[in-house]
Amino acid sequence: MTKVAFVTGAGQGIGEAIAKRLADDGFKVAVVGRTLTKVARVAEEINTKHADAALAISVDVTKRDEVFAAVKQTADAFGDLTVVINNAGVAPTTPILEVDEDTIKWTFETNVNGTIWGIQAATETFKALGHGGKIINATSQAGVEGNAELSVYGATKFAIRGITQTTAKELAPLGITVNAFAPGIVKTPMMYDVAHNVGKNAGKDDDWGMAQFSDGIALGRVSEPEDVANAVGFLAGSDSNYITGQTLIVDGGMVFH
Ligand SMILES: NC(=O)C1=CN([C@@H]2O[C@H](COP(=O)(O)OP(=O)(O)OC[C@H]3O[C@@H](n4cnc5c(N)ncnc54)[C@H](O)[C@@H]3O)[C@@H](O)[C@H]2O)C=CC1
């Protein structure tokens, strides 16, 4: 079986690191995201290292039809599909009294609906191909323990852990495993944006904002995207075959469950 992965939100940050890690591990990779120029750059860098290993696809994960079409396009292009990684996400900073309907809608449509469309599309394609597969969802340490000012985001990430557990039970008879990864504080545009907003809300700078999250990490440093990609490489590989419904926390020691 050819190893073929579909990774959303792969134009930067954690998704980019996952796509590159899986290509290094011998996967063909669909590098998927909203902005074609961003995913095209990542795909080109992968193809320079591993000829014809990557395909760039522009998709808005809130759109069910687009996700289904892109998953099918991936299987058609590479002749198989074995792993789907629902990594794309958004993280608005939301002090509770400032939460509004638009923010709830946008965040849930991206993080929760996008994950559900990815699970559905993966399942449909795995079934059509006549074999099982692996689905891997991005949650967060903020989906394991509540973080101040991240109520809406945290709600979506708690939901993703729930969806991971329910679909693991539902899809096991099809030979499909469903797991999640929960990063801690990772050096990506998302986290720098959160740190900036939390700092600004307190009348402080970005470093202060970042410290609200990073102080107390047991291993004494914030995460590189590659720290997360290493764990996802494990979840995407055969060494995790007997694991399903679990959330692998990759946070350097922030929350202990
Ligand atoms: N950076 C961090 O500290 C943490 C990140 N995470 C999670 O890891 C995942 C990746 O996060 P980062 O790389 O940090 O974020 P990021 O913001 O740097 O990258 C996310 C990517 O997702 C894409 N995206 C957003 N909405 C989309 C949509 N509707 N359709 C398609 N693509 C879309 C963005 O364009 C962006 O390229 C997210 O699910 C995030 O919630 C979890 C815990 C900590």
Ligand SMILES: CC(=O)C(C)=O
């Ligand atoms: C953005 C995020 O997932 C955090 C702070 O855990």
